[in-house]
Amino acid sequence: MLTAHQLATFHSQGFLTVPRVVDVATVQRLRAAHDHLLDRWAQECGTTRQEYERVVSQWTGLHEQHPAFAMQLHHPGVVAIARELLAVPRVQLFHDHLISKPPAVSETIPWHQDYPLWPVDRPHALSCWLALDDADDASGAMSFMPGAHREGEMPPVDFLRKPKDWGVREANKVATSVRAGDCIFHSCLSWHTSPPNTSDHPRRAFIAIMMAADCRYAPEHSGWHPMNACVSVAPGEPFNTDRFPLLGQSTAVAS
Amino acid sequence: MMREISIFTGSADLERALGLLLTTARGTARTHDPLVELGAIAAYLGSTPGHADLCTLADRLGLDSSVLPDVEQVAALFQDELLSARALKLHRGRNVYSACKARLWQKLWLPFRDALTIDDATLAFTSELVALHTDDGGAQVQQCVSLLVKHLDALEFVTERIDRAGHPPLLVARREARGLPGRVVMYGHYDVATPDREAWHTDPWTVTEVAGRLYGVGIGDNKGALAQRLVLLAQIERTPEIVWVIQGEEEVGSPLAHEVFGPLIESLGADLWLDENGYFDLDGTQRMLVRTIGDKPNASEPPDAALWKLIGNLDQQSAPFGIECRVECRGLNKAFFATGCPFNNAIPTGGRYLAIGVNDPASRIHQPNESVPMWTFPIHDKQFRAALQWAGQHAVEVTR
Numbered sequence: 076m077l078t079a080h081q082l083a084t085f086h087s088q089g090f091l092t093v094p095r096v097v098d099v100a101t102v103q104r105l106r107a108a109h110d111h112l113l114d115r116w117a118q119e120c121g122t123t124r125q126e127y128e129r130v131v132s133q134w135t136g137l138h139e140q141h142p143a144f145a146m147q148l149h150h151p152g153v154v155a156i157a158r159e160l161l162a163v164p165r166v167q168l169f170h171d172h173l174i175s176k177p178p179a180v181s182e183t184i185p186w187h188q189d190y191p192l193w194p195v196d197r198p199h200a201l202s203c204w205l206a207l208d209d210a211d212d213a214s215g216a217m218s219f220m221p222g223a224h225r226e227g228e229m230p231p232v233d234f235l236r237k238p239k240d241w242g243v244r245e246a247n248k249v250a251t252s253v254r255a256g257d258c259i260f261h262s263c264l265s266w267h268t269s270p271p272n273t274s275d276h277p278r279r280a281f282i283a284i285m286m287a288a289d290c291r292y293a294p295e296h297s298g299w300h301p302m303n304a305c306v307s308v309a310p311g312e313p314f315n316t317d318r319f320p321l322l323g324q325s326t327a328v329a330s
Numbered sequence: 331m332m333r334e335i336s337i338f339t340g341s342a343d344l345e346r347a348l349g350l351l352l353t354t355a356r357g358t359a360r361t362h363d364p365l366v367e368l369g370a371i372a373a374y375l376g377s378t379p380g381h382a383d384l385c386t387l388a389d390r391l392g393l394d395s396s397v398l399p400d401v402e403q404v405a406a407l408f409q410d411e412l413l414s415a416r417a418l419k420l421h422r423g424r425n426v427y428s429a430c431k432a433r434l435w436q437k438l439w440l441p442f443r444d445a446l447t448i449d450d451a452t453l454a455f456t457s458e459l460v461a462l463h464t465d466d467g468g469a470q471v472q473q474c475v476s477l478l479v480k481h482l483d484a485l486e487f488v489t490e491r492i493d494r495a496g497h498p499p500l501l502v503a504r505r506e507a508r509g510l511p512g513r514v515v516m517y518g519h520y521d522v523a524t525p526d527r528e529a530w531h532t533d534p535w536t537v538t539e540v541a542g543r544l545y546g547v548g549i550g551d552n553k554g555a556l557a558q559r560l561v562l563l564a565q566i567e568r569t570p571e572i573v574w575v576i577q578g579e580e581e582v583g584s585p586l587a588h589e590v591f592g593p594l595i596e597s598l599g600a601d602l603w604l605d606e607n608g609y610f611d612l613d614g615t616q617r618m619l620v621r622t623i624g625d626k627p628n629a630s631e632p633p634d635a636a637l638w639k640l641i642g643n644l645d646q647q648s649a650p651f652g653i654e655c656r657v658e659c660r661g662l663n664k665a666f667f668a669t670g671c672p673f674n675n676a677i678p679t680g681g682r683y684l685a686i687g688v689n690d691p692a693s694r695i696h697q698p699n700e701s702v703p704m705w706t707f708p709i710h711d712k713q714f715r716a717a718l719q720w721a722g723q724h725a726v727e728v729t730r
Contacts (some may be wrong), residue, residue, distance in 0.1 A: 112421075119420045120413055128412050131417045133426035140421065174426055184429045234337045234430055299338045301422070 089224035089265035108143035154323035165288035168233035191231035196293035200286035215272035224264035357652025372408035460546035462593035498578030509568035511724025522548030529698035550693035587672035607687030619685035647712035
């Protein structure tokens with residue numbers, strides 16, 4: 076259970092780092108699973124592991140590809156924190172993904188909000204960014220603009236266009252520093268970015284996007300999103316649970 | 331988008347831009363949508379002969395081919411993007427930064443972009459003109475006229491505005507010669523056919539790019555070419571004297587122009603009579619309309635020797651784009667009104683007539699979803715300049 080201070084921090088800042096949510100053994104299992112998948116994926120693509128990792132840096136729907144990731148999505152501590160932060164009895168997966176920033180070949184992910192990119196009817200969701208490696212500013216950890224989520228939804232950011240300019244506000248940026256197993260929970264309206272990994276060690280993060288289970292499918296909000304292809308319900312209906320599973324058991328919200 | 335790549339449409343943006351590059355480099359037939367599958371583009375541009383064609387194209391267009399990556403680098407750029415695409419298809423992996431697409435765009439397309447598509451200034455002014463409701467009874471006719479006069483003033487034209495009750499204004503803009511002898515009389519119009527909104531796929535009053543084409547009411551007839559010529563005249567240093575007649579009721583039969591043009595135009599005399607627009611065809615040729623005017627109004631006689639020289643000059647301008655010219659001895663088809671085109675009717679016997687522009691057979695003039703291809707604008711740019719230059723040279727030869 077989160078402290079009142081943690082809850083207040085999340086709501087005022089838009090993000091919250093919770094240390095040691097996931098134990099070392101689990102982190103190692105997830106790393107090994109990713110490592111195993113990388114071998115398979117490189118082979119599928121007919122290339123070497125090194126070439127593959129130089130080019131491909133993000134994978135979606137890992138819970139459908141390896142049981143370790145499926146199990147992680149139902150991690151009781153993570154799900155409980157998500158419910159508490161969203162103040163809902165049930166959370167549903169929008170999607171999971173793993174982003175890898177290997178040394179020397181990564182780039183900046185520009186400032187953006189996540190929610191404008193999703194075909195979801197309301198911004199009642201968060202991401203749990205689980206560090207699989209220790210990460211700081213030098214190795215590509217996330218930075219946030221504290222409180223900017225309270226300014227509401229802005230038009231979606233196109234990563235290939237001119238980056239957002241915060242002006243003097245840039246000085247307010249908060250860079251995070253995490254250990255493997257720590258989780259950063261951030262609002263779907265938080266503004267975040269991450270620099271290239273200039274260190275000599277990998278920076279992997281497994282991210283679960285969890286939404287309140289009463290969110291509805293809204294393709295008009297983001298017609299281009301790849302997850303549209305996984306939806307089998309009509310617009311305005313709750314998401315199909317075969318591809319968008321409910322996470323953990325239903326419980327009352329802690330008051 | 332042909333001008334900018336977007337993360338939301340990146341694959342198609344790239345396949346359209348590089349598809350146009352491929353088609354232009356090979357000089358093959360144009361297509362309604364320039365999109366070519368990336369694997370096919372990679373196989374060609376990443377090969378030694380394909381890369382050589384790319385460098386030759388850069389040379390033909392007067393670009394610096396030394397900025398282009400070498401053939402191994404091109405092949406490597408494509409290899410990365412194709413790997414990313416394969417990962418997406420096989421196991422939902424991708425390059426999170428779209429960096430492979432961005433690099434291909436930057437290294438292969440940006441060096442050619444401005445030479446192969448409409449420029450930003452013309453696009454902006456075309457968009458401004460299309461946004462103005464200048465259909466029959468449209469609320470923004472006066473606003474459009476003011477905008478045109480403002481631009482003509484900036485170009486140092488002296489513009490006479492002919493206002494008659496019940497008619498939109500007709501403009502007669504004159505500019506003295508600038509470094510070249512001779513006179514060119516040009517025609518244009520700012521009115522558009524009333525759009526059937528229900529039948530349009532996009533807002534007819536907003537220029538919208540779809541699949542390498544620009545959609546908007548009147549963009550092919552005649553606001554696209556009108557905007558481009560106004561933009562170009564600000565850039566061209568030496569021109570003959572220009573008289574530009576621009577009317578506002580072509581789409582309702584041109585009653586005022588029929589009354590005014592006859593006496594006005596008869597008095598002018600010109601080395602060249604340049605019509606409002608013209609066409610490219612999808613088979614990789616330009617439909618160049620060239621004629622001398624016969625002894626009846628709007629009658630077509632074959633081009634004379636002077637006009638054949640002009641045709642040769644214009645052909646030289648389109649050749650670098652892999653476009654060949656096909657000459658047709660006639661005027662633009664404006665048969666939708668029995669009274670015909672007042673400009674064409676008023677050109678005196680022996681007048682040398684030319685119709686070039688930016689349209690193609692898919693432009694759907696007067697129909698819903700009117701559009702122009704983006705790749706024709708740079709060619710019209712070069713040919714418009716060449717036509718003015720020719721008029722100056724022709725005037726010198728006549729004097730001799």
